[in-house]
Amino acid sequence: MDFLRPASWEEALAAKAEHPTAVPIAGGTDVMVEINFDHRRPEYLLDLNRVELLRDWEAGEENVRLGASVTYTQIMEQLRAELPGLALASHTVASPQIRNRGGVGGNLGTASPAGDAHPALLAAGAEVEVESVRGSRFIPIDEFYTGVKRNALQPDELIKTVHIKKADGPQQYSKVGTRNAMVIAVCAFGLALHPETRTVRTGIGSAAPTPVRAKEAEEFLNAALEEGGFWDNGKIITPSIAKQFADLASAACNPIDDVRGTARYRRHAVGIMARRTLGWTWEQYRSTGATLEGAA
Amino acid sequence: MRVNFTVNGRPQEADDVWEGESLLYVLRERMGLPGSKNACEQGECGSCTVRLDGVPVCSCLVAAGQVEGREVVTVEGLAEYAQQRAEGHQGGGCATGACGTSLDQAKRWEARPADSQTGEGVELAPIQKAFIDAGAVQCGFCTPGLLVAADELLERNADPSDQDIREALSGNLCRCTGYEKILDAVRLAAARQGEAV
Numbered sequence: 261m262d263f264l265r266p267a268s269w270e271e272a273l274a275a276k277a278e279h280p281t282a283v284p285i286a287g288g289t290d291v292m293v294e295i296n297f298d299h300r301r302p303e304y305l306l307d308l309n310r311v312e313l314l315r316d317w318e319a320g321e322e323n324v325r326l327g328a329s330v331t332y333t334q335i336m337e338q339l340r341a342e343l344p345g346l347a348l349a350s351h352t353v354a355s356p357q358i359r360n361r362g363g364v365g366g367n368l369g370t371a372s373p374a375g376d377a378h379p380a381l382l383a384a385g386a387e388v389e390v391e392s393v394r395g396s397r398f399i400p401i402d403e404f405y406t407g408v409k410r411n412a413l414q415p416d417e418l419i420k421t422v423h424i425k426k427a428d429g430p431q432q433y434s435k436v437g438t439r440n441a442m443v444i445a446v447c448a449f450g451l452a453l454h455p456e457t458r459t460v461r462t463g464i465g466s467a468a469p470t471p472v473r474a475k476e477a478e479e480f481l482n483a484a485l486e487e488g489g490f491w492d493n494g495k496i497i498t499p500s501i502a503k504q505f506a507d508l509a510s511a512a513c514n515p516i517d518d519v520r521g522t523a524r525y526r527r528h529a530v531g532i533m534a535r536r537t538l539g540w541t542w543e544q545y546r547s548t549g550a551t552l553e554g555a556a
Numbered sequence: 557m558r559v560n561f562t563v564n565g566r567p568q569e570a571d572d573v574w575e576g577e578s579l580l581y582v583l584r585e586r587m588g589l590p591g592s593k594n595a596c597e598q599g600e601c602g603s604c605t606v607r608l609d610g611v612p613v614c615s616c617l618v619a620a621g622q623v624e625g626r627e628v629v630t631v632e633g634l635a636e637y638a639q640q641r642a643e644g645h646q647g648g649g650c651a652t653g654a655c656g657t658s659l660d661q662a663k664r665w666e667a668r669p670a671d672s673q674t675g676e677g678v679e680l681a682p683i684q685k686a687f688i689d690a691g692a693v694q695c696g697f698c699t700p701g702l703l704v705a706a707d708e709l710l711e712r713n714a715d716p717s718d719q720d721i722r723e724a725l726s727g728n729l730c731r732c733t734g735y736e737k738i739l740d741a742v743r744l745a746a747a748r749q750g751e752a753v
């Protein structure tokens with residue numbers, strides 16, 4: 261094994277071009293587990309810790325530019341107002357020690373269907389900026405996940421920045437697990453209200469081969485909210501609309517039975533979380549117009 | 557490969573490090589510092605918790621090569637670290653190399669509560685004293701990680717709520733105590749810290 265220690269982004273891209281099989285390591289909270297248990301013996305480890313650009317974030321007019329290695333702890337502490345859904349999701353990841361090291365770049369790199377950043381990114385709306393010595397490209401988050409633990413990266417590419425839409429309304433994140441800390445999601449649900457465009461976006465975790473949006477549920481809800489004038493009159497969403505939304509969210513799942521839960525349970529729980537997160541965010545919207553900070 | 561980094565305030569060098577090796581392995585097997593415990597090797601138990609540039613991390617999930625040029629504090633250096641913090645030089649580098657805890661001292665470090673009665677010799681960090689006084693140590697395997705995590709909590713939050721304590725220690729498993737005495741110990745250390753101000 262070789263340990264590559266690029267000091268800059270350019271050096272990192274050059275190293276990845278020269279050794280496309282090199283495994284990037286950021287927080288190491290996925291990579292080191294695999295190495296410790298001998299599940300992986302890469303020829304090269306490519307350490308990204310010295311690449312400062314990956315540790316920076318910046319809030320612009322419309323988007324937050326989140327460096328791939330910004331940690332969950334930083335997101336929770338510093339980006340709660342701009343990215344409430346992702347901040348809530350970050351808070352559910354593992355434990356302080358893991359959140360101090362791990363970040364969204366690594367979550368995207370692993371692309372596990374259970375990764376907690378994904379539903380929040382899908383709901384907020386995001387693009388992943390990836391780069392290689394050949395140039396850079398922006399991958400819409402909906403196209404980033406290509407299969408179970410597979411993503412759209414080419415072998416010579418690295419994730420540089422995640423461009424996430426700044427919240428223009430309330431966002432929530434809900435996760436089912438056996439306790440509050442150190443739990444891989446049995447299933448999870450992220451929801452973001454976008455009052456500016458009068459749309460609702462969603463993200464489902466751990467209930468399909470990849471993280472997915474509940475698109476039909478979104479379309480149904482967008483139409484129902486428009487029709488009923490809900491965005492203007494701020495009325496409580498009727499139980500029948502909420503139920504239909506929940507049923508469609510359940511239907512968007514394509515889950516499996518595994519040690520953490522059955523497919524049937526996951527479908528059921530996703531429906532419940534869809535209804536609840538809609539209720540929470542809509543309550544926030546109604547009471548304040550647009551409260552940006554997530555609850556809890 | 558060779559890795560140069562600071563351990564408990566002193567510059568150290570580790571040789572013949574395998575590229576896939578963890579910081580935990582380097583500390584225990586190459587530097588002779590077995591305070592950080594090796595249990596789950598997957599970040600679940602927190603018994604290998606150390607400070608990396610001040611931040612609590614699971615040393616089993618940090619690749620040794622990633623600590624080049626950085627600062628690590630282990631439980632063996634915690635007493636000295638806490639003392640320096642109390643004296644106000646925390647984080648300030650050490651040009652002479654005389655501060656911090658040498659490898660040799662660290663290897664011989666033992667918690668000897670008897671000494672805290674006579675006031676002789678070995679120093680304990682306030683959080684270590686509190687763990688002993690509150691009876692928060694049973695088999696002791698989780699203790700080093702808990703001490704490092706709890707000490708960091710009290711450094712950034714002098715008056716933590718029970719919720720803050722639970723959250724800060726949520727990455728550290730203990731299979732003996734049921735946690736109540738550990739919570740007592742952290743509350744005790746916080747209260748003593750408050751009295752001292």
Ligand SMILES: Cc1cc2nc3c(=O)[nH]c(=O)nc-3n(C[C@H](O)[C@H](O)[C@H](O)COP(=O)(O)OP(=O)(O)OC[C@H]3O[C@@H](n4cnc5c(N)ncnc54)[C@H](O)[C@@H]3O)c2cc1C
Pocket residue numbers: 283284285286287288289290291292293308328329352353354355358361362363364365366367368369370374375376377417418419420442443444445598599600
């Ligand atoms: C005890 C424990 C509990 C956990 N709990 C959770 C949880 O609750 N929720 C959750 O979502 N995850 C959890 N995880 C998994 C892990 O912490 C996350 O996936 C985390 O986001 C990984 O980030 P990292 O920086 O540590 O990634 P690393 O381990 O460094 O890398 C992960 C993958 O991404 C690749 N990669 C990293 N950076 C880049 C980049 N810039 N460009 C291209 N590829 C890159 C790596 O090559 C690797 O394939 C847990 C892990 C542990 C050990």
